Amino acid sequence: MFLGHFATAYAAKRLAPRASLGTLFAAAQLPDIVWPVLVAGGVEKATIAPGDTAFTPLRFDSYPISHSLVTVGAWGAAFGAVHFWRKRRFRDAVVLAALAVSHWILDFVSHRPDVPLWPGGPKLGLGLWNSVAGTIAVELALFAAGLWLALSATRARDRLGRWGFVGLAVFLVLIYAANVTSPPPPSMEAVAWLGVAGGLVLVALAAWIDRHREPA
C-alpha cells in the first residue's frame, strides 16, 4: 500500500495538529523506511516476481524485523519515545506509535498472507492486492478522507502553506499513478535505494510545507 499510508498520516493531523506532517509521514512509513535498508543489507528478502499478486510485482519472501506486528509496534514505540523526549507531548507520541501500527494493519489488508505477527510467527494477509481496481479504489478513498481531515485540522499561513499542501498531495497521486502503470523494477537494489531516498524526500517535503501551516 502506498497512498493509504499517507492517508493515515494526514488523518493523524486531526489528533496531533502540532506534530509536523513530516513526522507523521515518517511514523506512518516507518516499516517501509526500515525495510529497504534491511533488504539492501541482505537481512530481509524480497524478489521481483510479476503476478505474485495482481497489484505489485514484488514477492515479500521474508521481512520479520521491518514488518511483523510485534516489531512494528516496537519501532513505533521507539519513534514515539524519541518524539516525546524532544517535544514532551505524550498524546502526539501515542499517535505516532499508533501510526506505525496502522501501517501494519493496512499492509495486512493489502498483502497476501506474508505479513508476520512476530518474527517466525504466523503470517497473515487479506490479499486486497489480488484486485488492482479494488486496491486503487480503497487507497484513493482513504487518501481523500485523510486529506480532508488534515485540511480541516490545519490552515495555511501563507501561499506556500496552501499551494505546497496541494502540490504535495498531487505529487503523491502522480507517484502512485507511475507505480501502478510502470513496468516491474529492474532489480531489488533499485527498489531498495529508491524506497529509502523517496521516503526521506517525501518526509522532508512534508516537514517543509508543514512549517507554513498551523493548527486551525
Ligand SMILES: [Zn+2]
Ligand atoms: Zn509496508
